[in-house]
Amino acid sequence: MTAIRAEHLSKRYGxxxxxxxxxxxxxxxxxxxYLGPNGAGKTTTIRLLLGLHRPTGxxxxxxxxxxxxxxxxxxxxxxxxxxxxxxxxxxxxxxxFEFLARVHGGTDVRYxxxxxxxxxxxxxxxxRALSKGNRQKVQLIAALATRADLLLLDEPTAGLDPLMEVTxxxxxxxxxxxxxxxxxxxxxxxxxxxxxxxVGILRAGKLxxxxxxxELRHLGAQTVEVTFDGPAPKLAPLSGVTVEPSGASGLRxxxxxxxxxxxxxxxxxxxxxxxxxxxxxxxxxxxxxxxxNGGAPG
Amino acid sequence: MATAALPVSTLVRRTFVDARVRTISCACxxxxxxxxxxxxxxxxxxxxxxRLQFARSFANNKAVVLFYGKAYDILTVGGYSAWRVGGTLAxxxxxxxxxxxxxxLRSEEDAGRAELVLAGIVSRGSxxxxxxxxxxxxxxxxxxxETAGLVGGGLPAAGSMYLALSDITVMAVxxxxxxxxxxxxxTRRVATELGVAAVGVSWLLRVAxxxxxxxxxxxxxxxxGWAEELHAFxxxxxxxxxxxxxxxxxxxxxxxxIAATRDVGTGLLVVRDSAEPRLWLLSxxxxxxxxxxxxxxxxxxxxxGLFGVVMGVVSKSVxxxxxxxxxxxxxxxxxxxxxxxxxxxxxxxxxxxxxxVALFACSQVAAMRHEESDEQLETLxxxxxxxxxxxxxxxxxxxxxxxxxxxxxxVLTWLGAVSQGVSVSLPRMLEAGVNCLPVGLxxxxxxxxxxxxxxxxxxxxxxxLVAVAFLWYLTGALAxxxxxxxxxxxxxxxxxxxxxxxxxxxxxxxxxxxxxxxLLSLRIFERRDLAGA
Numbered sequence: 001m002t003a004i005r006a007e008h009l010s011k012r013y014g015x016x017x018x019x020x021x022x023x024x025x026x027x028x029x030x031x032x033x034y035l036g037p038n039g040a041g042k043t044t045t046i047r048l049l050l051g052l053h054r055p056t057g058x059x060x061x062x063x064x065x066x067x068x069x070x071x072x073x074x075x076x077x078x079x080x081x082x083x084x085x086x087x088x089x090x091x092x093x094x095x096x097f098e099f100l101a102r103v104h105g106g107t108d109v110r111y112x113x114x115x116x117x118x119x120x121x122x123x124x125x126x127x128r129a130l131s132k133g134n135r136q137k138v139q140l141i142a143a144l145a146t147r148a149d150l151l152l153l154d155e156p157t158a159g160l161d162p163l164m165e166v167t168x169x170x171x172x173x174x175x176x177x178x179x180x181x182x183x184x185x186x187x188x189x190x191x192x193x194x195x196x197x198x199v200g201i202l203r204a205g206k207l208x209x210x211x212x213x214x215e216l217r218h219l220g221a222q223t224v225e226v227t228f229d230g231p232a233p234k235l236a237p238l239s240g241v242t243v244e245p246s247g248a249s250g251l252r253x254x255x256x257x258x259x260x261x262x263x264x265x266x267x268x269x270x271x272x273x274x275x276x277x278x279x280x281x282x283x284x285x286x287x288x289x290x291x292x293n294g295g296a297p298g
Numbered sequence: 299m300a301t302a303a304l305p306v307s308t309l310v311r312r313t314f315v316d317a318r319v320r321t322i323s324c325a326c327x328x329x330x331x332x333x334x335x336x337x338x339x340x341x342x343x344x345x346x347x348x349r350l351q352f353a354r355s356f357a358n359n360k361a362v363v364l365f366y367g368k369a370y371d372i373l374t375v376g377g378y379s380a381w382r383v384g385g386t387l388a389x390x391x392x393x394x395x396x397x398x399x400x401x402x403l404r405s406e407e408d409a410g411r412a413e414l415v416l417a418g419i420v421s422r423g424s425x426x427x428x429x430x431x432x433x434x435x436x437x438x439x440x441x442x443x444e445t446a447g448l449v450g451g452g453l454p455a456a457g458s459m460y461l462a463l464s465d466i467t468v469m470a471v472x473x474x475x476x477x478x479x480x481x482x483x484x485t486r487r488v489a490t491e492l493g494v495a496a497v498g499v500s501w502l503l504r505v506a507x508x509x510x511x512x513x514x515x516x517x518x519x520x521x522x523g524w525a526e527e528l529h530a531f532x533x534x535x536x537x538x539x540x541x542x543x544x545x546x547x548x549x550x551x552x553x554x555x556i557a558a559t560r561d562v563g564t565g566l567l568v569v570r571d572s573a574e575p576r577l578w579l580l581s582x583x584x585x586x587x588x589x590x591x592x593x594x595x596x597x598x599x600x601x602x603g604l605f606g607v608v609m610g611v612v613s614k615s616v617x618x619x620x621x622x623x624x625x626x627x628x629x630x631x632x633x634x635x636x637x638x639x640x641x642x643x644x645x646x647x648x649x650x651x652x653x654x655v656a657l658f659a660c661s662q663v664a665a666m667r668h669e670e671s672d673e674q675l676e677t678l679x680x681x682x683x684x685x686x687x688x689x690x691x692x693x694x695x696x697x698x699x700x701x702x703x704x705x706x707x708x709v710l711t712w713l714g715a716v717s718q719g720v721s722v723s724l725p726r727m728l729e730a731g732v733n734c735l736p737v738g739l740x741x742x743x744x745x746x747x748x749x750x751x752x753x754x755x756x757x758x759x760x761x762x763l764v765a766v767a768f769l770w771y772l773t774g775a776l777a778x779x780x781x782x783x784x785x786x787x788x789x790x791x792x793x794x795x796x797x798x799x800x801x802x803x804x805x806x807x808x809x810x811x812x813x814x815x816x817l818l819s820l821r822i823f824e825r826r827d828l829a830g831a
Contacts, residue, residue, distance in 0.1 A: 080417035086410030103418035
């Protein structure tokens with residue numbers, strides 16, 4: 001069964017196209033990373049998925065329920081962490097948990113207490129006295145504690161310290177193990193790389209690439225570094241391979257596509273060491289933005 | 299899965315509890331006002347004869363009707379109370395209704411919290427009606443408070459409930475207007491402007507209906523008029539209740555419909571989110587503050603100006619029917635001065651401008667606090683900007699605004715009066731304007747002190763001080779308390795120019811206190827921590 005389905009989902013604000021015919025499917029139990037720079041349309045997508053904003057075209061479904069037509073039914077199995085931790089300044093964290101639990105229609109109190117401990121939150125403080133990172137924890141704990149089937153997370157680690165980021169990743173991986181579906185909007189690539197099964201890359205309202213990390217890597221260039229006994233030889237140019245010197249007796253190759261021809265060309269040379277590294281998500285990401293025609297992220 | 303309570307009832311409670319401070323303070327105001335008026339009337343006008351004189355000279359005076367609405371019968375305690383309590387509290391209730399609905403709806407959305415709630419299993423419709431139910435809970439408290447006050451003042455229970463209902467139905471209609479404004483406007487500020495404008499229009503319609511002959515039917519066009527048509531204590535017309543009920547239901551249904559179909563966080567009115575840079579008034583924190591306050595300053599000047607023209611025009615129609623000496627003394631005690639000549643009336647009217655100027659001073663204290671609670675001040679003071687420089691600049695801005703509001707009031711009232719052939723000189727009216735300043739500056743100083751010492755409570759304290767001082771001025775003398783107690787309110791020390799002489803010593807004392815307190819505030823503000831929301 002699909003947890004999230006968007007069909008030609010579009011949103012215009014006046015003359016600005018915030019989201020352009022998005023087709024997206026996230027299966028149950030999947031962790032989906034939704035990448036894009038600021039202003040690419042990530043938050044708009046989530047608002048449309050939650051039925052908070054009305055699509056100007058297409059439709060969004062959560063577990064087969066239309067998010068705009070029947071938001072309450074659609075939200076029954078969903079927990080949400082908003083991009084900005086706007087909370088009720090006069091409520092303490094404990095009161096906020098209670099309030100959000102009622103609005104959500106129930107929560108796992110024991111798990112919540114455990115999360116409070118793991119995230120080291122003082123629940124007696126009013127949220128107005130909390131730092132942004134701590135307010136973010138309040139939102140995260142409230143969402144995770146519901147054990148909802150689908151977690152919609154909009155840049156959930158903004159403001160968290162590195163230790164808490166690790167805790168967050170642990171929680172996400174646990175949720176995944178339990179079979180929960182997670183939609184993680186982010187521009188922190190290491191985080192997405194660490195937890196996500198599949199990744200979609202959004203640019204100026206359009207989904208420009210989508211797939212598992214392995215699939216995406218095929219598109220990105222692979223880096224091959226070679227050092228030689230003696231000076232680096234001069235190789236005949238190969239298609240899909242760029243080369244630049246690396247150190248006194250080394251070369252760095254950027255290979256798009258298969259590595260075979262390069263290995264063949266190196267066959268007769270005095271190779272001392274050879275290391276190869278798949279493209280990182282960051283490189284894939286930058287590839288999409290650098291090579292987009294005039295699509296300056298903004 | 300532990301929690302059993304329904305999400306909707308949780309939201310209702312949240313709205314109700316969020317408004318508790320406002321609800322409780324207004325409940326006290328409603329109760330005290332309802333208690334003091336019947337008591338004061340019996341005390342001041344014990345016999346039928348003196349009540350008749352009062353009715354002839356004062357209550358049917360068009361210029362007075364402007365403020366308090368139409369009086370049907372002021373020979374009985376009930377009728378008098380319906381006129382004074384009902385008329386005044388209806389206007390307060392109207393403003394409260396607008397504010398309560400906008401706070402419960404648009405403010406939550408403005409702050410981004412509505413999104414969190416609506417991501418739960420609450421439909422937009424339920425969330426909307428839950429907020430409205432929370433507001434209705436507050437109205438119920440106010441209704442009980444006003445009823446209790448009136449009953450405490452010696453009026454029969456059933457009639458008191460009905461009179462209080464006439465005020466609360468006004469609040470309900472305006473809560474509907476506030477709810478609708480919350481759907482139209484994209485921000486709390488714009489929503490509030492729309493709602494308050496609606497109150498202003500309703501008031502002007504009621505004034506027109508009550509003071510001009512031949513357009514009495516206009517009373518049916520304004521919720522404030524419906525309250526009068528309910529005829530509390532003067533031959534009740536309960537069928538009229540259908541009007542506010544139907545209006546409220548229609549407004550709420552329209553608002554709910556819009557709420558269910560628009561994007562959360564937006565309004566039906568489109569605001570431009572991008573604009574060409576306009577670089578005026580950005581040279582200093584004070585200039586930028588002026589730039590931000592300019593729209594609200596213009597609104598104040600326009601509102602006060604309009605009020606001034608109306609006052610000036612109406613002053614001509616003041617009747618100077620014969621009046622017993624004892625009664626005019628009592629009238630003076632009522633806090634209304636002599637309202638029997640145009641000049642006397644203008645003096646009486648100007649006490650309301652003194653009040654307006656004091657309220658404007660409060661709005662400036664609120665603006666200072668807002669800049670801090672929104673953390674803009676933190677950003678500013680991280681620059682090479684000094685604290686006393688910032689606060690001093692804001693105070694100068696507030697003083698300039700106070701002068702502008704007072705000057706507008708005097709010039710436009712003069713224009714209104716002269717247009718009707720009332721003989722009053724411009725310098726005399728300018729003097730009346732100057733006469734507004736000491737009280738305004740005193741309250742500005744006191745509000746600033748509150749801001750320096752208890753920033754989070756400053757806005758409430760500033761408005762609260764003015765409200766208590768003014769109500770004490772209106773009612774303290776009536777209740778027959780010792781003079782020194784009545785003298786505690788600054789309004790008591792204002793000479794009612796142009797009716798009476800300017801009181802330089804009182805003015806100087808108030809100015810001195812205001813200035814001293816403001817300087818003290820600057821010192822304290824230098825030393826305290828900044829306090830966010």
